[in-house]
Amino acid sequence: MTCAGCGRENGPDAKFCGGCGAPLGLACPACAHPNPPGGRFCTECGRALAARPAPAASEGERRQLTVMFCDLVGSTALSERLDPEELRTVVRAYQDAAGDVIxxxxxxxxxxxxxxxxxxxxYPRAHEDDARRAVRAGLEIAAAVEALSGRLAAEMRVTLAVRIGIHTGLVVVGEVGGRARQEQLALGGAPNVAARVQALAEPGTVVISGATARLVPGLFVLRDLGPAAxxxxxxxxxxxxxxxESAAESPLEAAAPGGLTPLVGREREAALLLERWERAAEGQGQVVVVSGEPGIGKSRLVQAVRDRLDPAVYARLDCRGSAxxxxxAFHPVIALAERALGLAREDPPEARLARLETEVARHRLPAAESVPLFAALLSLPAPDRYPPLALSAHRQRRKTLGAVLALLAAVAAGRPLLLTVEDLHWVDPSTLELLTLLVDQVPGMRVLALMTARADFRPPWAPRSHLTQISLPRLSRAQVLEVVARVSGGRPLPPPVVRAIEAKTDGVPLYVEELTKMVLESGLVREADGGWELAGPMASLAIPATLHDSLRARLDRLGPAKAVAQLGATVGREFGYEVLAAVAALDDTTLEEALAALVDAELLQQSGVPPRARYAFKHALVQEAAQESLLRSARQQHHRRIAEVLAEQFPDVAETxxxxxxxxxxxxxxxxxxxxHWKRAGRRASARAACVEAVAHLEKGLALLPAVPDAAARAQHELDLQTILAPALMAVRSPTAPEVEQAYARARELCRAVGVTPKLVWALEGLWAFYFVRGRYATARELGQEILDLAERLGVPRFRVIGHQALGATLLHLGALTEALAHLAQGAVLYEPRPPDAGEDFREVNDPGVMCLAFQGQALALQGHLDRARARAEEAVRLARACAHPFSQAFALCAGVLVSFARGEAAPALAQADAALTLAREHGFPLWSATATVLGGWALAAAGRHAEGIERLRRGLAAWDAIGAGNLRPYYLVLLADACRCAERAEEGLAAVAEAGAAIEATGERLWEPESHRLRGELLLLRDATRNAEAEACFRRAHDLARDAGARLLAVRAALSLARRAxxxxxGRRLLAEALAGLDEGFDTVDLREARARLDAAAAR
Incomplete structure (x- = not known):
């Protein structure tokens, strides 16, 4: 706080000026205007004033701090040379010089x-550039002590020098010491490192750590001293x-030489600015104010516009407000005038004055008045050849403003002028007065005044036709992804990392850039195959060090409302007033005022009014910063209180x-x-088929098991969690994922250890599904029998359904149709839908009734009972929908495609496959996504869209292989071969048939062996029509295998292939007659219709 009386800068907690003792007011949190003590509203902008910040809580805070350690060189020798009183004078002078700078x-x-x-x-108040302030302070202290040394050398024959070390790191700031003497000190490694770094400095120099250097890139000229022990x-x-210091005035300027990230998502705003520039260049002066929250890209937009203009055809002047x-007074104006007049600060006063006179004459300004006015503004000695101004302070101020405006007009008269004024929220009142005059006069000048400001800045001028306000929005999701891609060099980051960046940055470009850079530098990812992959488990993304200071600065400006922000952040990104009020130990008035201050500061968004109001942090990173500022112990107390309040006072929240x-x-x-509660959350998510969420909840519960001291309780908790987790894992990561086997195997082990026999059925059923999809049918058959035996002992009908379904499905794929049908039919008879209030802590991977019906439909279709097959397939889909079990729905739809394939119906098959694909993508089922892709590919090819269908088939097969599935591969390769036959692509088809044969031998999955031989014969003839004998041998082999397996439909197809050859x-007709004997349905389907027609035609002859 600056004292209005003497101009002294005082600390943010000071109530009285340390220079003159006058009472201090409050700086407005919106416009920083100093207000007299006791006021409730800002006299400059009318915003509510926060109460004076309370001192830091005695329990302390966690925060990033830049620590400076400054040591006087040779103090021991000084103490030997000087009288103690003289030494006291010297040390106090040094401390005062350093303290004033700090x-x-x-x-x-x-x-x-x-x-x-x-x-x-x-600390005690953060600024968004604390590291820069610290390094600047170090340079100024070194210079101040050097100046002090010159004075003391003359007075006391004493020379002084300092060593300064600076480091940035995480600390806890709080009270230390006993009751008699307490201090607010930072505890952690940062102060010690700063002291060690200081010891490396030469006298009169400043040395900083790499951690600090990374926060001030390009803002200072550094000499790398290398790694130091x-x-x-x-x-x-x-x-x-x-x-x-470097010549750069802002971080953006400092970053420009190294290359800026290309502008994303601001094309419309850039086009508008260029259009306003065209108007200004034609003599219709314009003013544009670009506003937005910190990090939204105001300066980057200004830079992009500059880059698009030809520097040869316009003049450019820049200035900026400074924190x-x-x-x-007039700080930005002085910099502006110096640039307009071409004055170099390092030149001696005489040279600067001569240049001033030259430029005034060149711009044809009245020298008698302009030179003394600019000399006074720039602190140059007034030349004797000009008459003294002899003006009142007010009159001189007005004349100075007029002279600056005249200078700008003169510059614009030569070439159109782009005048940029950045950070209006930090400009002093005198500069703001100049800008107000400029807004009035700019229409007649060839000037585009392009200004930037924070979103809460309120300009003092009224709307005008030549004034444009641009409020920058946050980036869209697509734009965020584009920024991430550009920062990562066009190489894709892993999707979980991108999702985390997107969630934490809320579309603020600076946050996106810095978080992405942090990810690339943190070791979380490594380069792989032209992109990036996770180097280990996905960890939560921390707040980048480059953003810590700016986020903490926003919180520290809140005063007492910061504690409410911290508590609200602990509740969550969104929270209701009623919950916060129940947790906070505050009266309604105090709480509502604090929340209003947070909304005013644009940290929270509010909907509704208390007590029904709801609040949401505008930025995830602000919420995280507020939480992280609390000590771990305080944070734990908050969380415990919140949990207790939710459980006791908000049972509906606890339930839902x-x-x-x-x-x-x-x-x-x-x-x-x-x-x-993680178990309840996992069960609830599984019941809604939100399997991704279920896995996340349950894995969090498993991670807490080591904290449970009692071994028996720990085992029971783990069993409960594993039996819910395993089927969710199967749905999300495919039944063949190693963690699925691990989860079910662990559940089986726990069941036997704990003695919980019923849950053993679910563990065995999950292991069966794992080995079944892996194509390990021998193990799957053993597990199916074990389930059935256990179910018989337990006498639970539903467990018997699961056993029959497991055995029936396994036997079906092994080609034992009759035995498979017996089990599937018995399971269907025993099945009863699970009541919605069953209350088990688990759900089946797939509804067993749906599976019995769907596999029954497939078996019936292959036996030639095509109408009953379709009825069973449709019944399976209806039951799956009634169960509200998306995984089962996707399975039933995919199983139904086989029945459509058997019936030769491409259109229904495509509809079923596409419906299954939509479900799979919606719920994240990779197994059914791959399956539906394959099946839809065959349907497309069968419908005449050959190239499209084969491409989709191959894509699905690749996805199927990628998830590690071993079963159904013969079926899918048969479909590919059939699609190639339709497309007359014989070589591809024969390759698919050969691959199918190898898969059959590897897995023992014999169900589609007859069809693979038949298609080989058809493709051989397609390649060479003279190879009849070889083809006929294939057809006979197909027929014999189908007949022996009881697959009449496949026998009919093989016989048809023979009957089509003269x-x-x-x-062929003889074999057709044998195959059709006993069939009394399905004669409206493709194969049976042709078979009957051939037999009828032969009989008619």
């Missing part, structure tokens, strides 16, 4: 350690000597959102309560 840059002197000094930047620090740290000079209570109990360290037609 206070002016809004740092905090934590301790005076004899001849040393410890300072914090980022520091006492007490495990690994060497890279350190840098600071040689001085360091908010109360320094058990994962919310689970989260709070987890963070509170209450493992058993958390496990119970040489083998009689044999």
């Amino acid at each position: 206070q002016r840059l809004e740092g905090h002197v934590a301790q005076y350690l004899g001849d040393g000094l410890l300072a914090y930047f980022g 520091l006492r007490g620090v495990a690994t060497p740290l890279r350190v840098h000597q600071v040689l001085g 360091y000079h908010r109360h320094s 959102e058990p994962e919310l209570l689970a989260h709070h109990y987890t963070e509170a360290g209450h493992a058993e309560a958390a496990i119970l 040489a083998s037609a009689p044999e």
Whole structure:
């Protein structure tokens, strides 16, 4: 806070000025205007003033801090040379010089350690550029002590120099010491590292750690000193000597030489600015104010517009508000005038004055008035050859404003002028007055005044026709992904990482860039095959160090409302007033005022009014920063209180959102309560077929098991969790995923250890599904029999259904149709739908009744009972829908495609496959996604869309192989061969048939062996019509295999292939008659219709 009386900068907690003792007011959180003590509203912009910030809580805070350690060189020798009183004078002068610099840059002197000094930047109030302030303070302290040394050398024959070390790191700031003497100190490694870094500095120099250097890239000129081994620090740290400030005025300017990320999502705004520039260049002066929240890309848009203009045809002048000079009159105007007049700050006053006179004459300004006015503004000595101004302060101020405007008009008269004024929210009142005059006068000038401001800045000028306001929105999801891709060099990041970046950054470009850079630098991902892959398990993304300061600065400006923000952030990204009120120990008035302040500061969005109001943090990173600022112990207390309140006072939330209570109990360290709620959340998600969410909930519960001390309770909890997790894993990651086998095997082991026999059925059923899909039918058959034997002992009908279904499905794929049908029919008879209130802690992988019906339909179709097959397939789909079990629905639809294939009906097959694909994609079922892709491919090819169908078939087969499935491969390859036959692509078809044969031998899946031989014969003839004998041998082999297996439909097809050839037609008709004997349905289907027609035609002859 700057004292209005003497101009001294005071700390943010000061109530009275340290220079003159005058009472201090409050800086407005919106416009930073200093207000007199006692006011409730800002006298500049009318916004509500926060109460004076309360001192830091005694329990402390976690925060990123930039720590400076400053040490006086040779203090021991000084103490030997000087009288103690003289030494006291010298040390105090040094401490005052350093303290003044630190206070002016809004740092905090934590301790005076004899001849040393410890300072914090980022506490008690954070700024978005604390690291920059610290390094700048270090340079200024070194210069101030050098100047002090010159004075003391003359007065006391004493020379002084300092060594300064700076480091940035995570600390806990809080009270230390006993009751008699307490201090607010930062505890952690950062102060110690800063002290060690200081020891590496030469006298009169500043050395910073790599951690600090990464926060100020391009803003200072650094000399790399390489890695240094520091006492007490495990690994060497890279350190840098600071040689001085660079010419860059902003982080964007500093980053420009290294290349900026291309502008994304601002094409419309850039086009509007260029259109306004065209108007200005034609003499219709324009003013544009680009506003938006921090990090939204205001400066980047300005830079993009500059880049698109030809520098040869326009003049450019830039200035900006500065957080360091908010109360320094005309600070940006002085920089603007110096640039317009071509004055270099390093030149001596005489040279600057001569250049001033030259430029005034060149621009044809009245020298007698302009030169003295600009000399006064720029702190140059007034030349004797000009008469003194002899003006009142007010009159001189108005004349100075007019002179600057005249200078701008003169510059624009030569070439159109692009005048950029950045960070309006930090400009001083005098500069704002100049800009107000410019807004009035700009229509007659060839000037585009392009200004930027934070979203909460309220300009003092009224709307005008030549004034345009552009409010930058957040980026869309697609634009966020584009920024991520550009930062990652066009190489794709793993989808989980991209989703995490998208969720945390909320469309703010700076956040997207910095979080992506952090990911690339953190070791979370590694380069692989032209992209990036996870180097280990996906971890939560931390707040980048480059964003810590700006996020904490927004929180520290809140005053007492910060505590409410911290509590609300602990409740969640969104929360209701009633819940927060029940948790917070505040009266309604205080709470509502604090929430209003958070909404005013644009940290929260509000809908409704208390007590029914709901609030949401605008940024996930702000919420995270608010939470992380709490000590772990305080955070745990908050979470425990929130969980207790939700459980006791909001039972509906506990019932419908058990994962919310689970989260709070987890963070509170209450493992058993958390496990119970994670289990409930997993069960609830599974019941809704939200399997991805179920897996996430249940894995969190499993992770807490080591915290349960009782072994028996721990085993029971794990069994409960594993029996819900395993089927969800099967749905999400495919039945063949290794973790599926592990989950079911662990569940089986726990069942036997705990003695819970009924749940053993579910474990065995899951293991059966794993081996069945893997194509390991011998093991699957053994498990099916074990399930059936156990079910018979338990006497539970549903368990018997599962056993019959498992055995029936396995036997079906082994080609034992009759035996398979017996089991499937018995399972269908025993099946009863599970009542919705059954209350088990698990669900089957697939509804057993649906499976019995669907597999029955397939077996009946292959036996030639095509109408009954269709009826069973349709019944399976209806039952799956009635069960509201999407996994079973997808299975039933895919199983129905085989019946359509058997009936030769491409259109229904395509509809079923596409419906299954939609379900699979919606719910994340990779197994059914691959299956539906294959089946739809055959349907397309059978419908005449050959190329499209074969391409889709191959895509599905690749996906099927990718998930590690071993079963059904012969079936899918037969479909591919049939599609190639339709497309007359014989070589591809024969390759598919050969591959199908190899898959049959590898798995023992004989169901489609007859069809593979038949198709081989058809494709041989397609390739060479003279190979009749070889083809006929294939057809006979197909017929014999089909007949022996009881697959009459496949026998009919083989016989038809023989009957279509003149040489083998009689044999084919004989075999057709045998195959059709006993069939009394399905004669409207393709194969049976042709078979009957051939027999009838032969009989008629």
